[in-house]
Amino acid sequence: MNNGCLENRKKEHDNSQKRPKSYKFGSKSDDFALAIAKVAVAQLCESVGFQGFHLSALETLSDISVRYIYSIGKTANLSANLAGRVEGNVFDIIHGLEDLGSNLGFSGASDVDRCVVSSGVVKDITHFVGVSDFIPFAYDVSGFPVVKESTKTGSFWEKEEVPPGEHIPSWLPAFPDPETYATRLSVENETMGVSNGKKTESELERVERTMDRSLLNLQLRFAHNENKGGSSHGSGYVATESNPYLAAPLHVGEKEVSPVVLPTKLSNEVALRNPVHVDVGNHVSVLETFAPAIEAMKSGLCDSDNGKKKLLYDQRPTVRFKIGIGKKSLGTISDFGSQNEEDLLKIASWFGNDNEKDDKKRRVEKILKESVESSKE
Amino acid sequence: MNHNRQSNDGKHDDDSALSDFLASLMDYTPTIPDELVEHYLAKSGFQCPDVRLIRLVAVATQKFVAEVANDALQHCKARQAAVVKDKREKQQKVISFDACF
Numbered sequence: 001m002n003n004g005c006l007e008n009r010k011k012e013h014d015n016s017q018k019r020p021k022s023y024k025f026g027s028k029s030d031d032f033a034l035a036i037a038k039v040a041v042a043q044l045c046e047s048v049g050f051q052g053f054h055l056s057a058l059e060t061l062s063d064i065s066v067r068y069i070y071s072i073g074k075t076a077n078l079s080a081n082l083a084g085r086v087e088g089n090v091f092d093i094i095h096g097l098e099d100l101g102s103n104l105g106f107s108g109a110s111d112v113d114r115c116v117v118s119s120g121v122v123k124d125i126t127h128f129v130g131v132s133d134f135i136p137f138a139y140d141v142s143g144f145p146v147v148k149e150s151t152k153t154g155s156f157w158e159k160e161e162v163p164p165g166e167h168i169p170s171w172l173p174a175f176p177d178p179e180t181y182a183t184r185l186s187v188e189n190e191t192m193g194v195s196n197g198k199k200t201e202s203e204l205e206r207v208e209r210t211m212d213r214s215l216l217n218l219q220l221r222f223a224h225n226e227n228k229g230g231s232s233h234g235s236g237y238v239a240t241e242s243n244p245y246l247a248a249p250l251h252v253g254e255k256e257v258s259p260v261v262l263p264t265k266l267s268n269e270v271a272l273r274n275p276v277h278v279d280v281g282n283h284v285s286v287l288e289t290f291a292p293a294i295e296a297m298k299s300g301l302c303d304s305d306n307g308k309k310k311l312l313y314d315q316r317p318t319v320r321f322k323i324g325i326g327k328k329s330l331g332t333i334s335d336f337g338s339q340n341e342e343d344l345l346k347i348a349s350w351f352g353n354d355n356e357k358d359d360k361k362r363r364v365e366k367i368l369k370e371s372v373e374s375s376k377e
Numbered sequence: 378m379n380h381n382r383q384s385n386d387g388k389h390d391d392d393s394a395l396s397d398f399l400a401s402l403m404d405y406t407p408t409i410p411d412e413l414v415e416h417y418l419a420k421s422g423f424q425c426p427d428v429r430l431i432r433l434v435a436v437a438t439q440k441f442v443a444e445v446a447n448d449a450l451q452h453c454k455a456r457q458a459a460v461v462k463d464k465r466e467k468q469q470k471v472i473s474f475d476a477c478f
Contacts, residue, residue: 012380022458033413033416033417036410036412037409037411037413040409040410041414041442043408044408044439044442044443044446045442045446047408047443048443048446048447048450049450050446050450060416061442061445061446065409065441065442066417066436068438068441069413069414069417069418069421069434069438070417070418070421071421072418072421072423072437072438073417073418073419073420073421073422073423073434074422074423075420076420076423077422080423086424087424087425087426088404088423088424088425089427089430090395090399090428090429090430092423093430093433093434095385097437115391117391117392117394118391118394121437122394122395122398124440125398125436125437125440126394126398128436128440129398129401129402129405129436129441129445132439132440132443134405134406135408136406137406137408137409137410141410141412141413142412143412143415144412144416144418150417167423225378247445248471315392
């Protein structure tokens with residue numbers, strides 16, 4: 001017969017992981033036994049004369065051989081139990097082999113009064129042993145599965161301990177030592193309380209010293225970060241040392257910050273210019289526009305506020321919002337004793353007025369006239 | 378009476394043959410390791426301290442696998458022979474053949 005050559009074992013192991021887990025003996029716990037079976041089956045096939053083996057075929061044949069062993073054991077156990085025994089003997093195994101071999105048939109199967117001892121199955125096996133070559137298994141297999149030895153905890157009686165309650169019998173396993181589950185602090189307190197006064201003081205001092213040291217370190221770190229605050233940011237090593245999130249906050253005016261510019265007008269050319277060059281005085285928020293109004297409502301107007309307002313009006317046109325306050329508001333405004341007439345008028349212009357409406361109408365008319373004239377031209 | 382004696386002698390012969398066979402199994406180590414057989418017999422519930430019975434099961438399984446492999450080889454050879462008849466020149470280079478079911 002031709003000498004056989006088997007596939008690479010590594011490929012088999014790699015591919016075996018992809019097989020479906022639907023086999024009865026294909027669970028993860030059975031992988032080791034199945035691998036051994038595959039090796040044995042491959043060796044047998046090689047002895048028969050095969051040169052190659054498909055992985056699927058090898059897996060199938062090894063699975064079948066494993067099921068064969070399992071079924072022999074099951075049948076033998078069944079026959080032993082039927083006979084009232086727990087342990088099986090040779091007759092039980094021969095019964096199992098006859099049941100499995102009944103499909104293909106064996107010599108003497110049809111005999112009615114055949115004896116198990118002279119079974120045809122045994123004869124076939126005897127013949128096979130005489131004919132087949134001696135092929136030892138390729139690897140040394142140790143007994144599996146390895147049973148882990150459990151560390152048994154002795155009972156109260158074995159440990160010669162008294163159970164901590166009358167309801168607990170002495171034959172039950174003893175409780176674990178209290179040191180295993182008691183917290184460290186309680187143990188430390190006990191030890192500190194038990195020890196001498198000097199010792200406790202020294203321990204306390206040690207704890208306090210460590211706390212102080214850690215605090216000092218933190219303070220030093222912050223001071224270091226402050227010094228390094230606005231300096232180089234290029235190197236990562238520096239960044240790791242000085243954490244910007246731990247640095248002290250900067251005061252107003254310490255660091256030059258790019259100014260935030262709000263759009264003054266949508267159609268104005270100023271908006272098109274570079275916003276960086278706009279003066280600081282142009283920065284106005286909505287609150288600031290109404291702040292003087294609110295202050296004027298509450299208390300007397302100051303000259304400084306007027307100055308600010310004048311600045312505002314000079315540099316950009318007023319944004320008039322109709323808040324919906326009616327003529328009553330004017331009445332409330334007029335109740336203020338220390339109001340100037342000019343300021344009153346200004347305030348009135350903010351809150352909408354009949355005069356204002358007339359002014360608007362006039363302006364609209366003017367614009368229309370101008371547009372008509374320009375179109376005519 | 379004679380029949381009974383013959384049967385008794387036969388039984389003794391059979392018993393001796395069986396016992397001799399089991400004893401010879403200890404010399405012959407089957408390809409399937411004992412540990413594997415023990416594992417699956419234990420899984421099925423079969424309890425037996427005797428090593429010879431485990432060897433018997435191992436040898437029986439080996440015989441079963443060898444029979445299956447032999448039949449597969451015969452099938453493969455027959456298929457190869459049928460193909461070779463049609464294409465002799467091309468198939469001469471291919472010597473090795475795989476197991477097929």
